[in-house]
Amino acid sequence: MSTKFPEYKGLDLPKVAEEILAYWKENDIFEKSISTREGSEPYIFFEGPPSANGMPGIHHVMARAIKDIFCRFQTQKGKQVKRKAGWDTHGLPVELGVEKELGITKEDIGTKISVSEYNEACKNAVMRYTDVWNNLTEQMGYWVDMEDPYITYKPKYMETVWWLLKNIYNQGLIYKGYTIQPYSPKAGTGLSSHELNQPGTYQDVTDTTVTAQFKVVEDETYKASPLAAFDGSKYLMAWTTTPWTLPSNTALTVGKKIDYVLVKTFNQYTFEPIQVVCAKALVGKQFTKKFFAAENEEDFANFSEADKKIPYQILSEFKGSELLELRYEPVIDYVQPHDNPQDAYRVIAGDFVTTEDGTGIVHTSPTFGADDAMVAKQAEPQIPPMLVKDENGNLVPLVDLQGRFRPELKEFGGKYVKNEYYDEGEAPEKSVDVEIAIKLKEENKAFKVEKYVHSYPNCWRTDKPILYYPLDSWFIKVTDVRDRMHELNLGINWKPKATGEGRFGNWLANANDWNLSRSRYWGIPLPIWRTEDGKEEIIIGSVSELKEKIAEAVEAGVMDSDPFADFVPGDMSEANYDLIDLHKNVVDEIKLVSPSGKPMRREADLIDVWFDSGSMPYAQWHYPFENKEMVEETWRKADFIAEGVDQTRGWFYTLHAIATMTFDDVAYKNVVSNGLVLDKNGQKMSKRLGNAVDPFTTLNTFGPDATRWYMISNANPWDNLKFDLDGITEIQRKFFGTLYNTYSFFSLYANLDNFTYAEADIEWKDRPEIDRWILSELHTLIAQVEKFYSDYEPTKATRAISDFVQENLSNWFVRLSRRRYWKGEYAHDKISAYQTLYQCLVTVAKLGAPVAPFFMDRLYKDLNGLTNKEAAESVHLSDFPESNTAFIDTTLEHKMQKAQTISSLTLSLRAKEKIKVRQPLQRIMIPVLDEAQREEIIAVQDLIKSEVNVKEIELIDDASGILVKNIKPNFKVLGPRFGRDMKVVANAINAMSAQDISTIENEGEITVDINGKSVTLAPEDVEITSQDIEGWLVASSGSLTVALDVTLTDELKKEGIARELVNRIQNLRKDSGFEVTDKIEVQLQRDGKVEQAVNDNLEYIKRETLTAKLDVAEQVTNGIAIAFDDVETKLAIKKQ
Secondary structure, eight states: OOSSOOOOSSOOHHHHHHHHHHHHHHHTHHHHHHHTTTTSOBOOBOOOOOOTTSOOOHHHHHHHHHHHHHHHHHHHTTOBOOOEEEEOOOSHHHHHHHHHHHTOOGGGBTTTBOHHHHHHHHHHHHTTTHHHHHHHHHHTTOOOEEEEEEETTSHHHHHHHHHHHHHHHHTTOEEEEEEEEEEETTTTEEOOHHHHTSTTOEEEEEEEEEEEEEEBOOSHHHHTSGGGGSOSOEEEEEEESOGGGGGGOOEEEEOTTSEEEEEEEEOTTTOOEEEEEEEGGGHHHHSOTTEEEOSSTHHHHTOOTTOSSEEEEEEEEEEGGGGTTOBBOOSSOSOOOSSOGGGOSEEEEOTTOOSSSTTSOEEEOTTTOHHHHHHHHHSSSOOOOOOEEOTTSOEEOSBOTTSBBOGGGGGGTTOBSSGGGSOTTOOOSSOHHHHHHHHHHHTTOEEEEEEEEEEEEBOTTTOSBOEEEEEEEEEEOGGGTHHHHHHHHTTSEEESHHIIIIIIHHHHHTOOOEEOEEOOSSSOBOOEEEOTTSSOEEEOOSHHHHHHHHHHHHHTTSOSSOTTTTOOTTOOOHHHHTTOOOSHHHHTTOOEEOTTSOEEEEOSOEEOHHHHHHTHHHHTTTTTTSSHHHIIIIITSBSBEEEEGGGGGTHHHHHHHHHHHHHSSOSBSEEEEEOOEEETTSOBOOTTTTOOOOHHHHHHHHOHHHHHHHHHHHSOTTSOEEEOHHHHHHHIIIIIHHHHHHHHHHHHHHHHTTOOSOSOOOOGGGSOHHHHHHHHHHHHHHHHHHHHHHTTOHHHHHHHHHHIIIIIIIIIIIHHHHHHHHSSOSSHHHHHHHHHHHHHHHHHHHHHTTTSHHHHHHHHHHHHHHHOOSOOSSGGGSOOOOOOGGGOOHHHHHHHHHHHHHHHHHHHHHHHHTOOTTSOEEEEEEEESSHHHHHHHHHTHHHHHHHHTEEEEEEEEGGGSSSOEEEEEOHHHHHHHHGGGHHHHHHHHHTOOHHHHHHHHHHSOEEEEETTEEEEEOGGGEEEEEOOOTTEEEEEETTEEEEEEOOOOHHHHHHHHHHHHHHHHHHHHHHTTOOTTOOEEEEEEOOSSHHHHHHHTHHHHHHHHTEEEEEEESOOSSOEEEEETTEEEEEEEEEO
């Protein structure tokens, strides 16, 4: 057993992490952090499962650090924190990766490769990088149970999901509908609205737009309309940003109350005379650039193709209601709707029509637009969608599921409607949008063609444009529960609050029904079986129930045998569940029998993978088949979760929706919504841009502690972090370097004095004031940090700890107390100094342990390992410190703060004038505002004088006129507040007298008259500075002003030389490897100045350097040359 505190030769954070990680493993520290809290209040944490088929990035270090912090903190607070790891194993990320590897597309599944083989490939791929993820998890110090993770493809997990679906179905909240849905042709599946609203899905794109001319049919309806009053062909103008939908146009929609006009002009491409209809309010937007308002008929008669400007004239005005039921010719007439074609190509009314842009007439394609489909159904008779019969007799749109036009569209057939759907390098120069635009131009059917920048949604996984497409899908009726979801959300503590109230709250308030269907292969099958006519259906909620239904099907002759014959219902062993597979390739072969005796097949869809992850609170425990009571009483609701802000449309949403529908309660009480990790220039990281940061390289280079501390202290978790490796270096040096040096200082002198904390604690009241002060600051810090962690504010916690270590502990307490460690007897004062510093270091280790788990454990073990003051074998098994109010002396803290501020101001003035701190100065002058301030400064004046190296402090009356203060407005603060009145406010501030400045400093505010109104100004509204006076430098901070006398007398200069010599001798002692207790002999070479300084300060130099003999010689051989200021000499030392 060592009797010394460990000492080190340098700080190596990666090595510390490596050694402590080995210690944790060897001693089962993570397991003990849970087992030692058995029977304690649980703290429930849900792990948002990552997908292990991709590599982790630096942002995962950030996300996992945030999760780890609060679990470690709550463990220290005495709670039992079980945290189960998880793997998200289904869905598009896996499938698309496998398709790329195998060189296939979705259409090849079932032909070139069986569904069974494909799913097996997905299963093998999904856990490919688990070792890499596990390594990252270990290396960064994220404690989570990786030995028993939940895995979403496991039968037990899938069974719970089926149970949840059945429960929701039984509430009447699941239905089938044929609707227009977001669809990803490249992924081959529909998407839910929350997937469509993932960050980054909407992107600005430049598309070809067409304002098409639809020729009005001159039938009986036309003859009764206001258009018939004028001779010539009439055209209805409609604008579209998706020309590829024009072949599927079956209606034009107008606003009944909107004013429309008939305009006479010429087509700018064919130069044919035309009469077009558009909204009156949009004439100015449509007839721009090339057009001019004609003044008479001659402008039309004289027009020729060579003219640069085209005349136009408004012929008549009418309401949209007067256009209803007009018929028109389609602009591309290759096909007609299969059903009720006679009801197509009519003008109908819609409330969504506006005059903000376009023409005020909306091109309507019920096949490809939800609003279009709705308004088409409301028309009487209904407008048919453009559907044609395929080779199998099924009604299908003109665009197939891969995003290609059908052959019915002649020259456009087989072409993708978006160039982005082509494989790389295969896209044609002209997109179909451009080809259609050219065709319409040539046929006098395009009034205007132009490029247009607008926002368009992309698939969140393929990053390719989506289409709005008619799909037969299963939905969860979120609209029935969204009010309750919104109400429950009000009780969740969101960090930041704005995300919960704004982004998430607004999303809930307007939530659409959840499209549950996915036309894919690797995922959880929708457990609904239906008869062919769709009139009978059942939903299965467990494997046991499925076996019962299979038995009925076998008995009815629908099935030959039970594929799950070996499965034993009620046996919850892993071995039993390993006998079955609930994936599509297996369950699609299962046919059931309906109550009326008809065969039933499973609905082909899988479920949205986001339902998988949203089920994890229950599925991770195989609820309700196992752990029913545990889940219902405790584990269905997390105390805390954390993921990226994008999960407001993903995991956060699905957790909340499923919990609301299942338990009418929240799924989580506190949620931290993480921001993005950007590069140092604020750009998103990506391999393509070459700015991605490798997490393993970062951790190996800087260590996990510095990386985690940098990430957490640099920005709030919910703000975007500009990740800069130089910032980690600074954290290494400033925070960990300072803490390491403080420990090294302690261990060096504690070992010299054989301090082992064997003595009883010295009473707080019996300790010196400096010890009482740092302990007061320590207990104030404990209270602050506990509150910050409890409020999920880790950034505030790290900054408070860092400030304490650097400013209070190292820069103030240790520096002011260092003589107590290396001088004097091992008695009351020295023991108090050791005990106080030990207590500070141990407490800092506990406070910082959640964020810097490795270094703080090393610090704790190095301290407690010798003293055995606590029984815990790791800081992570120790209790969080408790703040003792009896140790907090706010008066003492305030007084010391005053000393620190005055010292800081004085040192800044020295730095400004480039006067070293070792050079003594005569005095500082401080104006005092009142007697209380005077007494505070007098009480700490010796400290200040020692710290800033001045001989005296002179306190003067602020009204004495010796110091002149100036005041000016703080425009950054006042500008937003006063706006146009800013100039008046600025003039009032600039005109303030010395008495006014004194008022705002003493009373904290001043009232001024601004345009007849009384306005109160605070100190932060103004900037107060002091003028330098001759021979002095002046600095201010708040109400404190310090003037430094920078005049150097000969005596001061000589003392400065002596102090510089002490520094050089001490450095040489250290470089020579002398022990701190070794006495030495010193030789200095004369230079005309050194000898005078030595003679006047001989005892001081000898005392400070443990010098027994000091000689000044004419010549020093074997010495080292030293030079500073205007002194040049040689120095030699030897051990006595």
